[in-house]
Amino acid sequence: xxxxxxxxxxxxxxxxxxxxxxxxxxxxxxxxxxxxxxxxxxxxxxxxxxxxxxxxxxxxxxxxxxxxxxxxxxxxxxxxxxxxxxxxxxxxxxxxxxxxxxxxxxxxxxxxxxx
Amino acid sequence: xxxxxxxxxxxxxxxxxxxxxxxxxxxxxxxxxxxxxxxxxxxxxxxxxxxxxxxxxxxxxxxxxxxxxxxxxxxxxxxxxxxxxxxxxxxxxxxxxxxxxxxxxxxxxx
Numbered sequence: 566x567x568x569x570x571x572x573x574x575x576x577x578x579x580x581x582x583x584x585x586x587x588x589x590x591x592x593x594x595x596x597x598x599x600x601x602x603x604x605x606x607x608x609x610x611x612x613x614x615x616x617x618x619x620x621x622x623x624x625x626x627x628x629x630x631x632x633x634x635x636x637x638x639x640x641x642x643x644x645x646x647x648x649x650x651x652x653x654x655x656x657x658x659x660x661x662x663x664x665x666x667x668x669x670x671x672x673x674x675x676x677x678x679x680x
Numbered sequence: 681x682x683x684x685x686x687x688x689x690x691x692x693x694x695x696x697x698x699x700x701x702x703x704x705x706x707x708x709x710x711x712x713x714x715x716x717x718x719x720x721x722x723x724x725x726x727x728x729x730x731x732x733x734x735x736x737x738x739x740x741x742x743x744x745x746x747x748x749x750x751x752x753x754x755x756x757x758x759x760x761x762x763x764x765x766x767x768x769x770x771x772x773x774x775x776x777x778x779x780x781x782x783x784x785x786x787x788x789x790x
Contacts (some may be wrong), residue, residue, distance in 0.1 A: 571729070605688055608724075608768070608780040621777075655723050668714075669778070671723030 588656030596662035616661035686781030
């Protein structure tokens with residue numbers, strides 16, 4: 566495996582379900598990110614982890630719960646989501662999480678549909 | 681006002697054409713400028729990375745930044761069908777977060 570891998574690629578869930586998205590990076594990076602991508606909107610930064618510590622929570626609703634057990638793995642736990650949460654969720658990594666870091670390596674994303 | 685503005689397109693050009701993709705930004709603190717390319721059903725990948733004003737060339741791609749007018753451009757020469765993708769501009773600075781535009785969808789036709 567190389568780069569950043571995300572599973573599952575597609576997920577359909579009801580509003581009362583609990584599910585998790587998984588991300589793994591094989592690049593030796595120290596920072597990992599969750600982004601939300603919706604149609605006709607810019608990428609929205611959700612969470613940032615640097616050396617396993619959460620350094621940013623961009624006012625994300627508590628129904629999204631991130632977990633970073635080590636620098637290579639990142640999870641996004643989902644519960645009681647709303648239909649407007651349907652989107653492509655992208656995981657990314659970078660060498661570190663300095664504010665001027667623009668070189669992100671993205672996974673292919675998890676397409677989430679909330680019914 | 682969005683910090684980075686980008687026309688969503690779609691932009692359709694014939695093969696071999698020169699493509700010009702553009703963004704404007706409002707934050708004067710931005711110093712680093714990027715173009716990401718995103719193919720359908722894939723994640724974005726970094727295409728070009730420039731610092732401050734000026735041009736940077738990589739093969740058929742040229743990135744241009746004009747900080748005086750807060751204008752970011754990506755030029756693609758001799759466009760190919762394989763260039764069909766969504767192009768995202770992004771910017772950041774020492775005191776600001778990485779900020780993306782909405783992306784411009786490009787279609788290069790045979």
